[in-house]
Amino acid sequence: MGGTEHLTVQREGATLVLTLNRPEARNALSLPMLVGLHDGWLEADADDSVRSIVFTGAGGSFCSGMDLKALAGNGMAGEEYRDRLKADPDLHWKAMLRHHRPRKPVIAAVEGYCVAGGTEMLQGTDIRVAAESATFGLFEVKRGLFPIGGSTVRLQRQIPRTHALEMLLTGRPYSAREAAAIGLVGHVVPDGTALDKALEIAERINACGPLAVEAVKASVYETAEMTEQDGLAAELTRGWPVFDTADAKEGTRAFAEKRPPVYKRA
The missing domain is CATH 1.10.12 (Lyase 2-enoyl-coa Hydratase; Chain  A, domain 2)
Known part of the structure; x- marks a missing residue:
């Protein structure tokens, strides 16, 4: 079973649980995290005993977006991670579910921040559970940036276009209840229970053919x-x-x- 210092991989019965594990940075994306995610998706695809995937974050946050310093490998990632990115320049997009769709159902369990790159990765998942105090949003335009993780394409196909454009063009935060009201997430549960709910859904899927x-x-x-x-x-x-x-x-x-x-x- 794979994983890196910023991405843990665990089995819960027939479910593979991938956990972003950089809580001190609200699970901002790093190169070790992206490599771990990439390998985790492929592991789930290759293992026929895995019937579902739960995607979550450690320490009360899902993901606060991209850490550009870490992605560049400046003092955080080992040489082996930089070599992986050089060997496959598309690795980070596959890791973020922009250029890869796992064949097994992916259930997101969101606590805390799920913003910028976090909300972009969320759009690559199939079923979504959010804790009551979770926060969503695409903040890129506020920083003069572009949400290039797929949001200008996917978001309008997943929620009504008026809501997609408001989220994309204002860069404002959305509560879990608001995210559920526009259809971005399917369940809102008490804080601390998103993973439990996601595993419950996964178990129902695992019982099917x-x-x-x-x-x-x-x-x-x-x-x-x-x-x-x-x-x-x-x-x-x-x-x-x-x-x-x-x-x-x-x-x-x-x-x-x-x-x-x-x-x-x-």
């Missing part, structure tokens, strides 16, 4: 920008093969026998 879950996720994303006619055709291409799997037969048999199914990814 893994081939079906992955096919459903893939279908949702690949048809999002299609016409309805093209999307329905693509859905059949994804969906029909699932019915021919041993897992599909096990699911229906278990239902008839009134017992929990035992899925084997077959």
Whole structure:
């Protein structure tokens, strides 16, 4: 199991938990963190025993955005991390879920600050849980910068455009309740319980057929920008093969026998 000094990787049953671990900097992104995230996403993809991923932050914050000094490797990251970035100049975008979509469902558990790069990474997750006092926002324009982590493309596809533009153009903070009201997050829970709720959702996903879950996720994303006619055709291409799997037969048999199914990814 991987990880770095700024990114921890743990298993909770069939769930892989990736935790941003730089609490003294409100989990500002660093090169060790990005390398750890990149490797964590790939580990989850490669391990068939992993059925879901929970993405969270340590110390009461999710992520406060990019740490440019750390990204440049000035006195914080070891040579091996700088070598990784040189070997794959796209590594940081994959780590931030801009240029990579894990095939397993990703559930975000947000406490505290989830701003700038934090809100950008959030848009690459599938299901989102926020603690009551969590804070969201894209602050880049206030600093004369551009939210280049994908927000000008993704945000308007995930929430109504008027809310997306207000968030992008004002750079103001949003409370968890406000984020839920505009559809950026799906659950608001008491402080300190976001991870518990995310793991609860993950456990429900883990109890489902893994081939079906992955096919459903893939279908949702690949048809999002299609016409309805093209999307329905693509859905059949994804969906029909699932019915021919041993897992599909096990699911229906278990239902008839009134017992929990035992899925084997077959």
